[in-house]
Amino acid sequence: MTHESSRAAPRIAVVVPIFRHSVLLAEAAQCIFDQEAPFDIHLVLINDGCPHRETDAVCRDLQLAHPDSVTYLRKPNGGLSDARNHGIRHVLNEMPSVEAVYLLDADNKLRPHSLARAMAVLDDNPDVDWVYPNIDMVGMEFAGDYGGDYSRLVHTDMNICEAGSLVHRRVFDAGVFFDTNYQLGFEDWDFFLTAAGAGFQGRNLEDFGFQYRKRPESMLANSARDVAMIRGEMRQKHKKMLSPTSLLQMEHEECPRYAIYLPDTQEVQLVVDPLAANPRTIPLAEFEKLLWDHKIAPTRTHLPPFVVVMRQTMLDILKQANVLQWALWKLEGMADRSAISTLAVEANLDNRFGFSEFPAAEGRQNEASVLVATRKMMLEVLMDNSTAWINTLVIPSAQPSVSAVELRVPESFVDLETAALNATASFDFLTLTNRMHASPYRASAFQAWDWRVGDIRSRPFVNSIVRQPFNGAPAYPRLPDGRQHMGFILPLVEFGGVEKVALNMAAGMKAHGWIPHLFVVGANEGAISEEWCEVFETINFLADDAFNLWGGDQNAYFGTNVPDWATGGAHGTALGLLSWLDAVVNFHGAAINGVMGQLKRFGVKTAISLHLNELSPYGRPLGNTFLGVAYEHAYDLFVPCSHQLGDWCHSMGVPEQKIVPVPNAPSFPADANSLADLHVARSHRAPNANLRVMFLGRLDRQKGLDRLSETFLESARLGLPIDWRIIGKAVVEGEAPPLPEHMMEVLEPPLHTPEELLAAFEWADAMVLLSSFEGLPLTILEAMRSGVVPIATDVGAVSEVLQQDVNGILLDLDTATRDCVQALTELSADRARLRRLSDRAYLDMVDRNWETETEALDQKLHDLIEAARRKAS
């Protein structure tokens, strides 16, 4: 390799690829010779195999005439990108003094101070890696302004950097070059996007002095016709940068979505995630300036598309209630439709957690603690001569369209009195609006200022870029924080076994370092207690009217209906809600199976938690298990609650490596020492006392209500020395057969607290469970932990924990009633046997807990995430 010796040490090399511009080239070269700069500039001409002899002649003449400042390279035709790369590589190899490369097309021009000015920007700003111009066109007259802060997010949607930019050498040294696959144009867009993805950033120089020759049938005009194809290729190439997580991060850093006005501090936070570290906070006066600056030049200055009004106190309350980000997400979606949406917080005296939505607020806005308004609506109001229209917001005949959310939380969750005192959002909003309207900057919005046309057309709509993966639905405003987040998706939260499993699995995963989040997809409220709030960092509701858990009968998979929403619904809302998570677990969410494939493509690890095969009235297995298998390809993991169910999944075609059983464990905590003491006390019970027998659970067809009733009657008829307790209520109303009167007389209401449950188990000697079908019932495990002997039908995975006459009694389903009565008779008479079974039942549950049972799942997820990370790098 030789170094071309030189008396000059140029700081800038200008690379000019030439193909078929043999005459205009001289003009381009002359404008370089005319540059006025305090440093040397070297011109590198690359003849890209141009068939015109004139090109070669002109280049040779230029080189001969300016031997110290012109290099002429010739190469076979390879396209514009290849020619540029050829010239750049020559500069890097042969001109060590060059600090920056300017890319000039042979038919464009520069004004005399262009390169000196651009270099000064690089010199004065070490964090700037390339300087790009406004585009003043010659030929077809147009002048485009590309000013404002550089934004990678905007850059993913449109090309904001003309190739005629000055690029620091370090960008090329890092291996960023033009992609020679781009033959139809937009090669400069890809180049700068690649540079941005590598961590470099650009800056606009307003008075760069770049002149672009625009002709109707130029290469760029050609590529406009192929733009759809090129965009698709770029999306694929820059997949990581265009991932939802990456877009969200860029949005937060560059173009925050929310302007949260805090009236109590007179500050405005510009954020996407209000809980992210170091939110950008500015004084109200600065926000005022920003707002009007955006109005005057929307393509230069970003203003968040949503103005949120709430007091700092209210922000803290929503955070305490685990719903802050969900509330913003929800209100944003509503504001899309009504321009103003509001949220009020109220006490739920039934200790339930949920919300109601009102498309028309009808006065509820006056009690709002949070108000979200669109920027568009606000600017329209501010440009009106009077604020009379918006000032009707808080009167009964409010003219603006306002929607409302009422969030109801148990009294113990948050300081509701403080929340009530801060229910001033609508009034605070009016204060804000009127102040903005009185701004001295307002007059300037009625005047045109810049002679160039603002051409960064994407900037005013930049936040819609983040929504693109979700078909325009809002993206959940949550940023990566270095922790691993897992979503638990439930159709509803009541007192069912699936919910208890979800809660406990979440607690187990939390012990392994995961951050659990609750997503309720089929209801707007639930029995979400403080315990749930302690386990789950956030509580979220899908709240999509179009979502239907099981609706539709268009498709079925081996006899299980595939919900219409899964196959043909609008998934954007759900995707926007869930895509930020590292992993999701679907707990019988039925239709939500439909989004799992898309989540997986976003990089979310997907898992389905399965509990039991349900039976049709005619005994045919169906339900979420079959639905899960139908969507097997969409899941990374299958998480059955028993090994038996895991075997079933394998038999249905789920690969073994995808199956990670998380066997159930007792669903509420109990102190080991207390349990031990109670078990010792149990051994001192009087041997001739009545046998204490309990049923605990839902009173429905699944739980074998008919068999229970017969057993109860028969034991009474035989005069067995048994004390009965029947505890529970019908949860799924439609499937509960009428409760016999004799059982109504002894029926006790459900028990919910661990204390109540433990007390019930402490009382009982045995527990009957005569279900028609089951998974791995939690009550059996909880009973065994307390030394209660289970007497249960051998269905589902019951036999995985119960061994006949070892730690319990298994009954054949067909003869369950007879066998149960027999078992009760025997146990009543043989207390030694009762004791033996009790002791073994107790011992079998000593080390069974959710932290232990979820270890394998935790490891598997980490393995998957690590494998994905290695593949990406």
Added chain:
Amino acid sequence: MNTNKGLFLAVAASDADRQDLSHLPLPVAVARVEDDRLVVALDGTALSIAEVYANLAGCVAFSDRASEELTGIATAWNARYGTDLPATLTLSSPAAEASGQVVSWVIDQMVAQRSEQARRNVQLQKDLSQLRSTHEATQTAFQRLEQFVYSLGGPRRFVRFQLEALPRRAPLTLEPGDRAEQRLPCDSAGLSDVAVYLAEKPKDTEGTIDLSLELLESGEIKGKWTIPAKDVTAGWLRCALGVCLGADRQTPVLRVNWHGNSPLKLSRTMSHPDTRFCAARNGVAQGFTMACAAWASVPETGLPLPAGAHTNETIYPRRWVVPTEMMSAATVDSPDGLVAFKEELGGLTVTPTSTGPCVARLVGGGSPGMRHLTCSVETKSETAPDIEYCLAIVPTLPKGRLMPSKADIEASIQSEWLRLPASHWAELHLILDTPIEQPCDICVMTRYAGETPKIPEEPQDVNCCFFEIRATA
């Protein structure tokens, strides 16, 4: 990076050790193909790809083997440069004759290149002459267009924008030596005048105000004015270019430098959130825009100067026109006259309502250098009586006086009173013995003709119009 080390010849490696190479008239480099790549070395040093392409005059082969090697080198050359290897000369003569053969061969090539260059030069000259012809035709056509436009009354300087002064807001105050800068909210194409608004007349009448108009992108200064403070009053300070700026659109920036011993107060207009559009004082943005205005017309045309505007250049022929804005701001002498600029008539109506003359004063309408003033007049009415029209020059009135007195009028330099029947158009002429030396005012006057004129019952329907007051040197 000087690649012009001079021409050289190349031989294949198999000829590299020949003794007779030193007899060749040009340096000889050795070309070979290594790993499919072309390498050319001169005196043992590999040459860069640029140097090789620029300076290789041709190849010489002394043997069949060398010729064969050169075939491979030609392939590598094509792969690198996308074109054919320069000509190869095959020598088989004894060494002594080789040099002469090479010289002849090089000369033949140079002659061919020279011819090609000459052909190109001739073509370029032809292109230039065509371009010149086109330019001359464009100039001629443009001149004809200008003449046509002038024959229709001439091009006008039209207001491009006017950001009004807010008198109740504190002005931008320049202390002695300060400078102010304001980016204008327009592009530069066709710009003809710029103006700032003085909140008050500077107390130091010995000072000077320097204004300049710069184009941001090219850095060119397109207009410079130096105005003595004694020549300015409160209000718009308008600075005119003799020739409008060209069609190349750039961003204009107005700069004001004050050299005086007292403050200079420039009125401000609205606040602006973008510092680019805020006035800057000594480089520091002030948060508001300066009150300013600009006019424009057809790019690169020479226009009559607006009366009352300042100019630092003398453009011949010297012409002025009283701007429409000045006519709209005409002050009137008495309640017995009706004065108004009527857009629908395109002129200033000065209609007497009594027997005395109705006088309208155009403040600053007289500019130094004017000698011959003309004005079109007509009574726009079907039934009005005869009206007499007159044009006069009066000295600038002292502060506080709105209108000249009768004595001032009688002492002024006037044209003849021209009697016109209704709906007849005529031109008034006022030719001065000597050109105007100091800025002064123009008065336009009307009165009813005859000794006992009949005053119409509805004098407001009698529109005595003055159009287009122009002047030449």
